[in-house]
Amino acid sequence: MTIAGSIILIMLGAILTWAVEFDLAGIDINVVGVILMLGGIVGLVFGIWRLNNVRRTAVTTRTTPVSPVGTVDPRTTVYEERRYDDPMV
Template identity: 40%
Template sequence: MYIGLGIALLVIGAILYFAVTASIGGISISMIGVILMIGGVLAIVLSFLQQAGNRSRGITTTRETSVDPGSGSRIERTDVDPH
């Protein structure tokens, strides 16, 4: 989800850092570019960590089969634990 945002921040930050030579009184355009690039990297890293966390949450299924001694029929029981 945040990968697109991270890429956009990286691109905008790189443009501000490497391509813009204008200056505004009291504001460093290149420093804003560095801050945006750091934010973009953080957004991408957090996105990967979030996806890795979602993959580790699995579903555990337990299946038991037994035979009813009275009727001789097979009984199946399935338990699902979504963590």
């Protein structure tokens, strides 16, 4: 569930809880709204937790291609992924 989906569930639950005065036989609309809000809050907390656990990773690979004359040219390729809250370097 995305953060936007969680916010939509929270809004829908709030609307059902506080703005709708409709009665269905056997279903309490207020309880359905509270359940939707709780599900949205859990999804929102999980989505934020998941975003914060993305860590910066650096992958280094060393390649050593052989040229036609037989000399070795070692090259290093570095890929670095950063989080949005990391300071600029």
